[in-house]
Amino acid sequence: MIHISQRGPAADSVEVGKVRKNVRMTSIAIVTGASSGIGAATARRLATEGFHVVVAARRVDRLGELVDGIVSAGGRATTVPCDLTSDESVAGLAAAVADLDGPVTLLVNNAGGARGLDPVERSPVADWQWMFDVNVLGTLRVTQALLPALEASGAGTVVVLSSTAGLIVYEGGGGYAAAKHAQTALAETLRLELCGRPIRVVEIDPGMVHTEEFALVRFDGDADRAEAVYAGVAEPLVADDIADCIAWCATRPHHVNIDRLVVRPLAQAAQHKVHRVGP
Numbered sequence: 416m417i418h419i420s421q422r423g424p425a426a427d428s429v430e431v432g433k434v435r436k437n438v439r440m441t442s443i444a445i446v447t448g449a450s451s452g453i454g455a456a457t458a459r460r461l462a463t464e465g466f467h468v469v470v471a472a473r474r475v476d477r478l479g480e481l482v483d484g485i486v487s488a489g490g491r492a493t494t495v496p497c498d499l500t501s502d503e504s505v506a507g508l509a510a511a512v513a514d515l516d517g518p519v520t521l522l523v524n525n526a527g528g529a530r531g532l533d534p535v536e537r538s539p540v541a542d543w544q545w546m547f548d549v550n551v552l553g554t555l556r557v558t559q560a561l562l563p564a565l566e567a568s569g570a571g572t573v574v575v576l577s578s579t580a581g582l583i584v585y586e587g588g589g590g591y592a593a594a595k596h597a598q599t600a601l602a603e604t605l606r607l608e609l610c611g612r613p614i615r616v617v618e619i620d621p622g623m624v625h626t627e628e629f630a631l632v633r634f635d636g637d638a639d640r641a642e643a644v645y646a647g648v649a650e651p652l653v654a655d656d657i658a659d660c661i662a663w664c665a666t667r668p669h670h671v672n673i674d675r676l677v678v679r680p681l682a683q684a685a686q687h688k689v690h691r692v693g694p
């Protein structure tokens with residue numbers, strides 16, 4: 416049984432016979448991994464762009480706080496608890512979305528992350544398993560489940576949050592790079608396969624983004640190691656920067672498909688070339 420909490424101003428409605436019908440249908444955007452970082456920032460931003468935002472993740476308490484903030488700022492948002500490593504949970508997400516009024520025009524596959532920085536010869540298989548399950552198979556499950564609704568809208572957009580690690584490898588990043596390369600391959604293949612149908616596929620590849628949890632998750636809660644990732648980098652990207660990129664791609668006229676947007680902080684010229692100051 417899935418608990419869904421829907422909040423926000425009611426859609427405009429009009430009496431037709433004995434039935435009240437919506438006359439202004441707000442477009443629905445689903446954001447996975449919205450309980451923190453880039454996902455939360457994207458949900459907030461899309462709400463200001465006028466979307467009814469469906470926020471999905473496992474930590475419902477954090478989603479609740481996010482929805483409260485969106486609603487008090489005048490937006491519409493719905494919480495759907497979802498573990499995207501579970502077929503059943505993802506089916507529940509699709510069912511919850513189907514119960515909402517309005518065309519489903521945007522899916523942001525954001526949930527994901529890295530585990531570990533071990534060389535290939537020593538990295539735990541379980542870390543790779545987790546990274547593939549969340550980043551790759553999670554994106555696959557959710558995209559498959561929501562494609563019919565996106566197509567039915569007549570103007571769907573699938574955003575895939577991959578990474579610069581989906582374009583190039585680095586030492587210690589084998590499992591994450593492999594998963595993100597797979598996510599990139601999924602996005603590129605999907606775009607080819609959907610050609611001629613009304614769904615565009617947008618891949619966003621960020622470099623270093625200073626979010627509160629990404630490096631903490633990667634280093635299993637080791638805060639010092641996590642902070643060291645950003646040490647001396649004057650201005651790493653922040654979650655709002657990526658939300659801005661996603662919102663820009665999603666709000667272009669629908670015939671404009673931004674295939675891939677690679678975005679890094681000024682201080683990061685390449686994966687291995689980061690300008691740091693201080694001790």
Ligand SMILES: NC(=O)c1ccc[n+]([C@@H]2O[C@H](COP(=O)([O-])OP(=O)(O)OC[C@H]3O[C@@H](n4cnc5c(N)ncnc54)[C@H](OP(=O)(O)O)[C@@H]3O)[C@@H](O)[C@H]2O)c1
Pocket residue numbers: 447448449450451452453454471472473474475497498499500525526527528529549550576577578579620621622623624625626627628629632654
């Ligand atoms: N930060 C960076 O430097 C960076 C750079 C390039 C790309 N990216 C990508 O951008 C995305 C977001 O990164 P972030 O920095 O915002 O990371 P984050 O703060 O760690 O957020 C990750 C999100 O994924 C969700 N998630 C994890 N496992 C899940 C599961 N089984 N089911 C549902 N949701 C799950 C988490 O929610 P729950 O734990 O509540 O489920 C959380 O909301 C990721 O795909 C990441 O790989 C990040």
